[in-house]
Amino acid sequence: MWNKSGRSYMAAEIVEDKCKLQLIRPNKTRWNSTYMAVERIIRIIQENGEDAIRNVCEEFKVKMLSPAEIVFLTEYCTVMKPVVKALNILQSETNTHMGWLLPVIFQLQTKLIRLETSFKMCLPLIRAVQDGVQKRFGGMMQEPELIAASILKNTWTERGEIIEAGLVYVRQHLDQMAEAAVEQVGQHSSDEDDFFSSMKSRRSQGTGELDGYLACISNKMDLLNSFPHIKNLSLKLNTGLPASAACERLFSCAGLLFTAKRARMNSANFENQLLLKLNKKFI
Structure with a gap:
């Protein structure tokens, strides 16, 4: 049906007349083309009924999809939809940073776990996707640097044991930045005025900035301008995701x-x- 719909203008007009939509044909250059093609067929069935696809099959003289095949394709679209969304986020050309990686993977794993109890025909597909995600990204879920990047983007608020590892990483680096800043200030001032001035400054700048930043509700990037040390660390960790x-x-x-x-x-x-x-x- 996909092949015949693209062979001539007459075939395309038949699809347009019967289905009110054109079919999307899979191709080898776009990884999500198969999903988009199947999703378009399911959309036509949901909006215009199975008769629309049946009429096209009769015109093209191809076999109509069986009820079991329609159920399978429906499950396929439901299972692959979160995968498609996750990859679209990670492959976006704008506003995609390293801090999005772990939250997106975590949400994808959560959605796939929920789908396990709902589907039977596509259960092997769900397991295969889960195994692939775990094999590729499982080790990254424990890397403090990636966790810290997610925390500084305010994109991840679950799994307390993992978040704590990222917070430790952030605190350590903020303390180092605060120490460096205090040392620079100390070169131009005397400790005779306050013997413990360097310790007070470091504690207030390091821990105080992190607590204040995490307490903010806003997710806008302009918020970082109010926290200079957080901003510098975020710029260091939240690099652009490498994607082709x-x-x-x-x-x-x-x-x-x-x-x-x-x-x-x-x-x-x-x-x-x-x-x-x-x-x-x-x-």
């Missing part, structure tokens, strides 16, 4: 522009067209 999704989107758009019939296009024209295509929302 943005580059792959660029290459994909470039391939759509530079076709065989446009082979004589010069590099400047090609670059300008690609720039406009990728930034059309600003035009």
Whole structure:
């Protein structure tokens, strides 16, 4: 059905007429294309009934999906939906930092555990995804640096034993920053005025900033400007997530522009067209 829907304009018009939506065809260049294609079929069935897909199958002379297959595809979409959302967050081109990694993985694991009791046909798929996530990210759940990055982004508030390890990491580094700041101030002042001045400053700046930051409800980045040591540590830990999704989107758009019939296009024209295509929302 996917293959025949893309062979001609007449086939596409048949799908549009019967289903009120076009089918999405899977491809090898997008990892989530299979999910999107299956999700579109389930959406058509939910909105227009099974007769819509049945009519398309009759026009294309292909076998209609059985009730068991429809149930399986429905479960597949439900199981893969949190996986798709998690990967979309981690592969986003903007506002994606290291502090999002562990919270996203934790939420994905939680959602998959909840799905175990609801589905039977896709239970092996759930177990396979869980095993893959645990194998790839299981060790990272115990790394204090990644936990601290999540804490400083205010994106993770569960699992107290893990959070405590991150808080210890944050306190240690804040104390080091406070000590360095006090030493710089001490070079320009005398200890004769207050013998314990350095200890007081370090305690108030290190622990006080962390307590004040965690007590804030706001999740806006501007909040960091009120806590200079927290801000410096957050900039150090919350680096951008390394992902090739943005580059792959660029290459994909470039391939759509530079076709065989446009082979004589010069590099400047090609670059300008690609720039406009990728930034059309600003035009």
